[in-house]
Amino acid sequence: MSVRVRVPAKVNVQLAVGGARPDGFHDLANVFLAVGLYDEITVTPADELRVACSGPYAAQVPLDRTNLAARAALTLAQRRGLDPAVHIHIAKDIPVAGGMAGGSADGAGALLACDALWGTGASREELLEICAELGSDVPFSLVGGAALGIGRGEKLTALEVGGTFHWVFAMAEGGLSTPAVFREFDRMAQGREVPEPVASAELLEALAEGDADALAAAVSNDLQPAALSLFPELAQTLEAGREAGALAELVSGSGPTTAFLARDAEAAEKVAEALRASGTCRAVRVAAGPVAGATVL
The missing domain is CATH 3.30.230.10 (Ribosomal Protein S5; domain 2)
Known part of the structure; x- marks a missing residue:
């Protein structure tokens, strides 16, 4: 069994x-x-x-x-x-x-x-x-x-999510250690007060309404500057996705994968094709969400 x-x-x-x-x-x-x-x-x-x-x-x-x-x-x-x-x-x-x-x-x-x-x-x-x-x-x-x-x-x-969001993911050559990215975040934050983290009301509303444009205006990642500091080449990938027509681009979590929000499935395929041709990443994948969590098959 x-x-x-x-x-x-x-x-x-x-x-x-x-x-x-x-x-x-x-x-x-x-x-x-x-x-x-x-x-x-x-x-x-x-x-x-x-x-x-x-x-x-x-x-x-x-x-x-x-x-x-x-x-x-x-x-x-x-x-x-x-x-x-x-x-x-x-x-x-x-x-x-x-x-x-x-x-x-x-x-x-x-x-x-x-x-x-x-x-x-x-x-x-x-x-x-x-x-x-x-x-x-x-x-x-x-x-x-x-x-x-x-x-x-x-x-x-x-x-609550009111629709499906279409994403393109660009995989970098090499990885990033999550603890290392947090250490770099702490180093970059020295000497300034770091505010308490709160969820963006605009972002939560965009998710609830299934509004890709509103979500694109609200996405953010406080670890992105630290990831870019440790892996500067990611900036080229982000720029390539932006030029390809992505609604928004960001480092996913602690990186080094970069994520690009597209308006629909067709737009996602166009962004993916441009990223593959850009020479700025190792591989490109297209996926949509949300989807269910761990599921027994």
């Missing part, structure tokens, strides 16, 4: 970042949108915990117990007094270290798959609690759709 779970990538349409807290984390106002790029996690009984990965980004995925999918299995097993003897296979299609929550998706997917395989009967609240232990983005990977995350981003409120 095996259980297969599909789990989506995300884009941050707003990422407001507060100053560093005593615990080293930052308070966030993080507006997530799940988009239709997916990893698939298959969990099968085995003699010991093992992780395998296939797909275009497989070589970049750790296969030891630092992998969030392995950590998810271990955490749930420890809570239930079970032996975490499963084989976890990750069919990876979400970019690694790209600011699209690929690792978080795998953690949420493995948690849901192990819960179903073992019949633990964990409540939604317990699963979300485990997700929050695993990482700040993992709870959203479980729930999907659109949500506002506060605290470290793990305390979620579902958001």
Whole structure:
């Protein structure tokens, strides 16, 4: 018997970042949108915990117990007094270290798959609690759709979305470490007061109304200057997307993937074609959202 779970990538349409807290984390106002790029996690009984990965980004995925999918299995097993003897296979299609929550998706997917395989009967609240232990983005990977995350981003409120938004994602050559980007944010913020992070009322209204133009005027990412400081070449990709007719362009999360909002599916394909021809990125993907979170197939 095996259980297969599909789990989506995300884009941050707003990422407001507060100053560093005593615990080293930052308070966030993080507006997530799940988009239709997916990893698939298959969990099968085995003699010991093992992780395998296939797909275009497989070589970049750790296969030891630092992998969030392995950590998810271990955490749930420890809570239930079970032996975490499963084989976890990750069919990876979400970019690694790209600011699209690929690792978080795998953690949420493995948690849901192990819960179903073992019949633990964990409540939604317990699963979300485990997700929050695993990482700040993992709870959203479980729930999907659109949500506002506060605290470290793990305390979620579902958001109403009145339509489908079309996105183009440009993958950079190389990755960016999320902790490194936050450290650069802190360095760049030295000597100035960092305001409390709050969600943009205009952005939330644009999502609720399904208004791409209004959303384009409201998207923001407080980590973008830090990502550009560490990875200056991203500015060329952002400019290429803007010149191709994107309504808005921004670094996705901590980067280095860049995200471009398009008016509709046809416009997204035109932006994608221009980005592929620009020579400023390694690969380009088109996806729409919101989509559902982790789902047993």
